[in-house]
Amino acid sequence: MATIYEVAALAGVSPATVSRVVNGQRVSEEKAALVRAAATELNFTPNRTARTLRRQNSEVIALVLPDIENPYFTSMARGVEDIARAAGYSVVLCNTDEDPVKEAKYLDIAISENMAGVILAPASDHTDLQHLIARGRPIVAVDRSTGFDIDGVMMNNRHGGISAAQTLVEAGYRRIACITGPKDIETAQERSVGWREVVTKAGMFDRPDEYLRYSTFRVDGGRSAMHELLALDNPPDAVVAANNLMGVGALQVLTEEGLTPPRFGVAVVGDLPFTTLSPASVSIVRLPVRHMGVTAARMLLERIDGDTQPARTVVLRNEIVPATAVGAPLV
Amino acid sequence: MATIYEVAALAGVSPATVSRVVNGQRVSEEKAALVRAAATELNFTPNRTARTLRRQNSEVIALVLPDIENPYFTSMARGVEDIARAAGYSVVLCNTDEDPVKEAKYLDIAISENMAGVILAPASDHTDLQHLIARGRPIVAVDRSTGFDIDGVMMNNRHGGISAAQTLVEAGYRRIACITGPKDIETAQERSVGWREVVTKAGMFDRPDEYLRYSTFRVDGGRSAMHELLALDNPPDAVVAANNLMGVGALQVLTEEGLTPPRFGVAVVGDLPFTTLSPASVSIVRLPVRHMGVTAARMLLERIDGDTQPARTVVLRNEIVPATAVGAPLV
DNA sequence: ATCGTTACAGAAATCGATTTCATGCACAAG
DNA sequence: CTTGTGCATGAAATCGATTTCTGTAACGAT
Structure with missing residues (x-):
């Protein structure tokens, strides 16, 4: 060359x-x-390497995500990428596997590669951003908040949990369980809080938390939690799944057991892009995840361009799409 | 810092x-x-920028993919990433959207960032690798071949098409259609060739290609093609979908029309990771896609370490998983 | 005692661009 | 005619590491 x-x-x-x-x-x-x-x-x-060394600033932004195999995050990635590349930046996708060690390594790389900025969905609430902040690199948190005073794009997770549970209540289900993600992931917690509010207010259970399961945010996690719930003495007749993959897992188990919706009520917080369910047998809380990516990228670009206003947090709305084909509970 | x-x-x-x-x-x-x-x-x-400038070689490899929203490619990405990071390399994911222009831009960036190597699933058969090759950068093609003399990891797509069609023949379906991707994508072509061989040999149609649809490798593509097929005067009773997303689209339409498998036979070339189908109502040709990523990454690392043997092409086997719950054709 | 070898470590060149500084020229104002 | 202003341009410094080149000291062999 x-x-x-x-x-x-x-x-x-x-x-x-x-x-x-x-x-x-x-x-x-x-x-x-x-x-x-x-x-x-x-x-x-x-030669971009030479240019970056001299300018102390590359035209690359890092997008650090917990699970690139989850369509939720790839959809977000698309949002980020579309905005970034329109502004002349390339996006490098980094997969942390929800592992804070891998995450820390990627953040170090972002610094030592002089990347223009970082969009981060933190793997845990202990993520350390000191170095990045000290170095003056722009950062935007997405999906989950951090303990640091930085820009963020979130959605109202509690509201998502409420919508999901509420729509099942309205459909007539009586014992609505909940499957959510790990306790140290904020979105998992908040969505289950929303569910708990609804079932408590409805006086549905003496001890709601017997119908709450924490598991991994994966298909397997949804499967095992669903099995546990069905094995209860007095099993639920509906379930709120706190993310898309858990929803898939739960639906797989239900299908295998012959409990296809609407015989068993299912509401999922998150879209199910690759399912072949009959139309609208499952209630979906549509999450504005692509838009989260777009918003985060725009905010990051503003910071890269030198915007120094105080840190902002944008909270996006979600939207419930109730199942239309709602049937009676089983029992 | x-x-x-x-x-x-x-x-x-x-x-x-x-x-x-x-x-x-x-x-x-x-x-x-x-x-x-x-x-x-x-x-x-x-500072990695300075190091890379001096060493003329960064510890980053580019993985250039046509569609990061497709679980097929994210699964491949995982395979690549696991091997690469174990060897101390980071992987940057570049999404071309099947667009040769975007692809060319990413390949240029790979050069000007002195990246250690490139793993590429070409967006079309016209992809120009001259620059990369002239620069001496190691490249491995995955999924689709190029006109250049470089390493490649492929699978036997014709065989995949044959398996998919064959399993439907054996299940007793009489009019097996095929939905495949764009004509200029090699995998799409070859899978439909496999299908055509089987239906021709079975004497299924006078003019098989009336039951063949070319569309985009996306859910939408599968949907519209499926609609077209169902609208034929003498509609098919089964379909081979040439990739996972088209399979999802076809299944959505069939579900909406009340033609759930096994009433209507469906075989898909590619896994359906996020479906909630009742177990094994659909035949799946499992593609060794993660393993393709792993293999490609290993080959690339060998080249980066200075291996200069002649270009190799590895063809991986795929494996049919027939539907277990097979029923009679509709008519 | 001298020579040769080896180990260690600093000075300086290098990678390829950007950017500051300096220079020279042209043209306008005085 | 002189001075001032501004623009185009080249020379050289710079970014932060790696690596070659060079020098010195120590130690063993002769």
């Missing part, structure tokens, strides 16, 4: 002039033409 | 010595200890 020096030599100008042409600074049209010809001839592309 | 000069100053040695300690070269234990102490004190992390 040609360097700026070779282009300069061929064009008969100094490297500085080549740089100015490439970066759109004032250069006489005569020399600019020479440079452009030479650049085309040698097929010159500026 | 501390630089190597600051560490050197604090430790009372030269930057060269600090570099040697960091990179594990011979340094007296005495000075090494001083350097380590200083590095810890200042929380030193080498």
Whole structure:
């Protein structure tokens, strides 16, 4: 690959002039033409490593996510990517597997690669952002909050849990259980809080938490929790799944047991993009996840452009899509 | 962030010595200890941009994929990532959206960032790899082949199409249609070729291609193609979907029309990770996609380590998982 | 005692761009 | 004619690491 020096030599100008042409600074049209010809001839592309080293700022933003196999996060990634690339940035996707150690490593890399900024869905509530903040790198938290005073884009998780449970109540289910994610993940907690409020207010259980299961935010997690719930002495007749993958797991178990909705009520917080369910047998709390990505990317770009206003947190609304084909509870 | 000069100053040695300690070269234990102490004190992390510029080689590999929202590719990405990070490399995921222009841009970036190598699932068969090859960057093609003499990891797509169609024949379906992807995508073509062989051999149709639909490799594509097929004068009683998303689309339409399998036979080339189908009502050709990622990453790492043997192409086997709950055709 | 070898470590060059600083030229104002 | 202003441009410094080159000291062999 040609360097700026070779282009300069061929064009008969100094490297500085080549740089100015490439970066759109004032250069006489005569020399600019020479440079452009030479650049085309040698097929010159500026070396980004050198540029980044000098400018102390690369045109790459890191998107650090707990699980890239989850359509929830890939959808968010699309939102981020569309905005970022329109602004000339590339996005590198980093998968933490909900592991704070991997996460820390990626954040270090983001610093030492001089990345322009970071969009982070924290793996836990202990994520340490000191280095990044000290280094002055813009960061936006998505999906989950951090203990730090940085921009964030969240959604109203408690409200999501309430909507999901409420729609099942309205459909006539009597014993609505809940399957949620790990205790140290904020979204898991809050969605179950919403569920608990509803079932408590409805006087549904003496001890609601017997019908609450914590598990992993994965299909397996939904499956095992659903099995446990069905094995209870007095099993539920409906369930709120706190994320998409758990919802899939729960539905798989129910299908296997012949308890397809609406015989057994199911409401899921999150979309199920790849299901083949009959239309609207399951209530869905649609999460504005692509839009979260878009918003986070916009906020990050503002910061990269030097915006120094105090940290903002944007909370997006979600929207319940109730099952239309609602039937009677089983028992 | 501390630089190597600051560490050197604090430790009372030269930057060269600090570099040697960091990179594990011979340094007296005495000075090494001083350097380590200083590095810890200042929380030193080498600037990767500077390192990459000097070494002409970054510890990043690019994984360029047509659709990161497809679980097929995210699963592949996981395979790549697991191997790469175990070898100390990070993986940047680039989404081309099946767009050769976006793809070309990412490949240019891979060069100008001095990335260690590229794993590419080409967006079309016109992908130009001249620059990359001229630059000597290792590349491995996955999923789809290129016109260039480079390493590749493929699977036997024709065989996948044959298996899918064959299992439906054996289940007793009489008019097996096929939904496949765009004509200029090799995997789409080959899978439909496999299907055509089977239905031709079975003497199923006078003109098989009336039961073949080309569409996009997406849920929408599967939906619209399925609608078209059902609207035929003499509609099919079964369908081979050439990828997972098309399979989902087809199944959605069938579910909506009350034609749930096994009333209507469905075989899909590719896994359906997030469905809630009753067990094994659909035949699946399991594709070794994670393993493709793993294999591609291993091959790439060998090349990065300087292996110069002639280009290899590895073809992985796939495996049919027939529907167990097979019923009679509708008509 | 001298020479050769090895180990260690610092000085300086290097990677390829950007950017500051300095220079020279042209043109306008005085 | 002189001075001032501004613009185009090149020379050189710079970003932060790695690596080559060079020098010195120590030690063993002759």
